[in-house]
């Protein structure tokens with residue numbers, strides 16, 4: 001199937017020799033949710049801005065439905081920025097009207113208000129909104145033109161966990177309507193819940209790309225056993241697969257029971273043993289040698 005959007009060998013240099021994006025390629029199919037994950041400064045926002053048509057690549061190309069971005073592209077996309085300037089002294093309803101007037105193509109206003117749960121706050125001055133309400137309005141604004149492709153750049157940064165979960169529910173509803181979604185996020189749980197596929201970006205390059213669960217399964221056995229470093233007997237060398245970080249030893253293992261018996265036999269102190277399931281955070285650390293949050 002033809003991708004809805006494709007990044008081909010994107011490179012973006014900034015003045016001063018900063019190579020923000022150093023050759024990024026990927027394809028997103030219609031209806032898919034694709035996530036870009038990476039630490040601060042990895043090049044996610046710059047990549048997004050090139051895909052959105054807001055920045056010109058230094059080299060490489062963005063294709064929408066197989067064609068270079070044309071003048072009508074902005075009618076087909078919706079963008080939820082990290083910070084969108086909402087006009088002072090405007091109500092929620094007035095904001096929606098103003099942003100809708102910028103497009104020829106329009107979403108059904110009542111449906112949008114229902115979808116984003118704005119019915120009770122239509123008359124509120126946008127300056128008085130809570131973080132969650134503001135995000136719902138910014139999502140509605142990104143959807144005013146009923147876009148085929150929705151860009152969400154760190155949509156839930158700064159939200160409390162409850163508002164974040166509510167927001168995920170809204171995105172799932174948007175997806176059910178067939179909208180293709182591109183998202184950047186620092187939150188692994190968000191990526192695992194929302195994204196069909198992800199690309200992990202570090203220093204302007206894609207380190208790995210695929211379905212979150214496949215990537216984790218390919219790189220890790222099913223479980224991680226974690227012990228404090230002090231629990232390991234001095235006389236016993238660490239096995240080569242053990243990873244030591246922050247005073248903790250991590251042992252990847254396919255089967256928990258035999259591994260715990262082996263630890264008992266060598267005299268390890270098991271009183272503070274913890275069992276974990278590998279996640280995208282672990283994957284990122286393994287592939288890049290540093291943590292995702294910095």
Ligand SMILES: Nc1ncnc2c1ncn2[C@@H]1O[C@H](COP(=O)(O)OP(=O)(O)OP(=O)(O)O)[C@@H](O)[C@H]1O
Pocket residue numbers: 014015018019020021038039040041042043044045046047
């Ligand atoms: N206008 C600019 N001029 C010069 N350097 C820039 C500019 N914008 C971004 N950079 C640099 O380019 C690199 C990539 O930045 P970018 O904002 O794309 O990363 P990011 O992954 O989105 O980070 P964050 O998660 O913090 O938003 C960083 O080193 C950043 O300092």
